[in-house]
Amino acid sequence: MKPGVRLGIDLGGTAVKLALVNEKGRVLELRRVDTSKKPRALVALLKEAVRPWRSRRLLGTGVGVAGDVDPARGVVRFAPNLKWTNVPLRALFRAARFPGPLHFENDATAAAWGAYHAELKGRSRNLVVMTLGTGVGGGVVLEGRVYRGATGSAGELGHMVIDPAGPRCGCGNRGCLETFLGGIHMAAWARNELRRSGRHVPEELSPGLLYQMARRGDALALRMWRRAGRALGVALSNLINIFNPDTVLLCGGVAGASPLLLRYARPELMRSRFVTARGAAKIRVSTDNQHLGVVGAALLVE
Amino acid sequence: MKPGVRLGIDLGGTAVKLALVNEKGRVLELRRVDTSKKPRALVALLKEAVRPWRSRRLLGTGVGVAGDVDPARGVVRFAPNLKWTNVPLRALFRAARFPGPLHFENDATAAAWGAYHAELKGRSRNLVVMTLGTGVGGGVVLEGRVYRGATGSAGELGHMVIDPAGPRCGCGNRGCLETFLGGIHMAAWARNELRRSGRHVPEELSPGLLYQMARRGDALALRMWRRAGRALGVALSNLINIFNPDTVLLCGGVAGASPLLLRYARPELMRSRFVTARGAAKIRVSTDNQHLGVVGAALLVE
Numbered sequence: 001m002k003p004g005v006r007l008g009i010d011l012g013g014t015a016v017k018l019a020l021v022n023e024k025g026r027v028l029e030l031r032r033v034d035t036s037k038k039p040r041a042l043v044a045l046l047k048e049a050v051r052p053w054r055s056r057r058l059l060g061t062g063v064g065v066a067g068d069v070d071p072a073r074g075v076v077r078f079a080p081n082l083k084w085t086n087v088p089l090r091a092l093f094r095a096a097r098f099p100g101p102l103h104f105e106n107d108a109t110a111a112a113w114g115a116y117h118a119e120l121k122g123r124s125r126n127l128v129v130m131t132l133g134t135g136v137g138g139g140v141v142l143e144g145r146v147y148r149g150a151t152g153s154a155g156e157l158g159h160m161v162i163d164p165a166g167p168r169c170g171c172g173n174r175g176c177l178e179t180f181l182g183g184i185h186m187a188a189w190a191r192n193e194l195r196r197s198g199r200h201v202p203e204e205l206s207p208g209l210l211y212q213m214a215r216r217g218d219a220l221a222l223r224m225w226r227r228a229g230r231a232l233g234v235a236l237s238n239l240i241n242i243f244n245p246d247t248v249l250l251c252g253g254v255a256g257a258s259p260l261l262l263r264y265a266r267p268e269l270m271r272s273r274f275v276t277a278r279g280a281a282k283i284r285v286s287t288d289n290q291h292l293g294v295v296g297a298a299l300l301v302e
Numbered sequence: 303m304k305p306g307v308r309l310g311i312d313l314g315g316t317a318v319k320l321a322l323v324n325e326k327g328r329v330l331e332l333r334r335v336d337t338s339k340k341p342r343a344l345v346a347l348l349k350e351a352v353r354p355w356r357s358r359r360l361l362g363t364g365v366g367v368a369g370d371v372d373p374a375r376g377v378v379r380f381a382p383n384l385k386w387t388n389v390p391l392r393a394l395f396r397a398a399r400f401p402g403p404l405h406f407e408n409d410a411t412a413a414a415w416g417a418y419h420a421e422l423k424g425r426s427r428n429l430v431v432m433t434l435g436t437g438v439g440g441g442v443v444l445e446g447r448v449y450r451g452a453t454g455s456a457g458e459l460g461h462m463v464i465d466p467a468g469p470r471c472g473c474g475n476r477g478c479l480e481t482f483l484g485g486i487h488m489a490a491w492a493r494n495e496l497r498r499s500g501r502h503v504p505e506e507l508s509p510g511l512l513y514q515m516a517r518r519g520d521a522l523a524l525r526m527w528r529r530a531g532r533a534l535g536v537a538l539s540n541l542i543n544i545f546n547p548d549t550v551l552l553c554g555g556v557a558g559a560s561p562l563l564l565r566y567a568r569p570e571l572m573r574s575r576f577v578t579a580r581g582a583a584k585i586r587v588s589t590d591n592q593h594l595g596v597v598g599a600a601l602l603v604e
Contacts, residue, residue, distance in 0.1 A: 068576070068578050077578055078577075078578075125452065126451055126452050126456075142444060142449060143447075143449075145445075147444060147445075148546070149428055149545055149546025149547065149579070149582075150427065150428050150546050150547060150548040150579075150582040150583070151546055151578050151579065151582045152546070153543075153546040153576065153578045153579040153582070154428075154544065154545055154546035154579075155544065155546075156543035156544065156546075156576060156579070157543075157544065159540075159543045159574065159576065160540045160543065160544065161464070161536045161539060161540055162463070162466070163465065163466060163467075164464070164465060164532070164536055164570075165465075171574050171575050171576060172573050172574050172575040173539065173573045173574045174573070230466070234463050234466055237463060237475065238461075238462045238463055238540075239544075241455075241458035241459075241461045241462065242456065242457065242458065242459065242462065242541075242544065243451055243456055244450070244451025244452050244453055244454070244455040244456035244457075244458075245451065245452060246452040268466075271474050271475045271476070272461065272473050272474050272475045273473050273474040274370070274455065274458060274461065274473060275380075276370050276379055276380070276453050276455045277451070277452075277453065277455040277456075277458070280451075280452040280453045280455070281452070
């Protein structure tokens, strides 16, 4: 990676992170901006946000977007949380004179690249990254390179079907991994179960709170994590059989509950007699969780 | 691919195919040998089988083996149908003076490479090949290159779990794709259902016979193909979300039932709103089905 500073932008559903990132993946400066709904207004806002950095010599700008991105054309085909369809982001960034070259990517794929470089220091050849948050995302680095597939849409690991009779997913399918492991789905499940058992339902039922409850021995919360952990185990088993990775990295907020998740996931993993692939795959939990998306976006600039 | 003739060997559970293959993937000559159980005796038998070709100038030998192969060391770690464990195949082939260089690979991965070159003529960048036979195998070609993973074990697509409450699989897991779509599992399911409904159970209940029965409108056979087709649909949906391939190729004997299988698979595929990846993936049925394994093995010699 060429030495120097790059601008990284992580464009999520509710907030945008902007950072100056060095070639080792260190965040030198960081800013946050609320997501505005209209693309043009948002790009203007981002331009304003990077004004303090305008005297810096930057090697380019990398942008990760929570949605279906066409990296070749720099177009956001669809970003449900931003309510964007076919937004020509490269043209907008170019018109706003962001430092080029410009690179656009799905945010989870960018995060995978960030993890590969900044956290694993390139000590992996075949890496699967699962981003556990409100939803479940994924990105893959194969043979040391970002794998994008035919249209930049590869690595939608959260929408692997774990149980065809499972809950309805936002994607239209049933029983996707996300319906068991996504923060929003876990909260909905727990809310429903609490109500059914006549218990008080906390206003904000975050994965963090549910993890605390489980650690205090709450049976309902433990049941929820067991359900999520088993689904994770099935997903891990599938991904290991498919990719034969050397590393699977769990990141995102919900990865904080990994001790519990992995306790329930492991028995699912151990069922299979495909010992070579299982033995080769280290399952790691990200310790450098916070800025992988924005770091990865920056490091996608060559 | 360098012009010239290579020796390909497809080492399956019950038979070995040997072929001279040109750089376009055309089979010039073909021989078959029964699989003998002991590796050393088998290699001697193979050496005998290629004697008529000993005057040919060959660019090397590629071997596909039905099992877990270490391509780097040329060792067959485990081949359940051959009852082999840790067989140093490269050393045996070298001692028997097979024309080098020697290349060893999992048979389904070899078949994927054969399909990529000989059938698709390289007109694909990201290809997923599913081999539908007694079991369900797979191989992937990503960015125009064979993808092997960390230990050469990648692409075990038949052991993707489709339903965690599904039937017990030979691999130790439950509800693998293979338990719905593998010929041996389909026959077992049909035999059981025929018995339950008091019907005659044919001695040999092959997928071919079950396909004929379904085409004649037999309700039980149709139910079986619907079950298999739905599982295939879930698998295809997962693989498209994971790999975002331009092509998925179905090959192997059971792929002959693709018209029926895909009729039941498509509704599963259409559930998801991830339209970009789905739109990019052509699902094709191999028309050049017979020798992909032996051709691919040969073409793995550079």
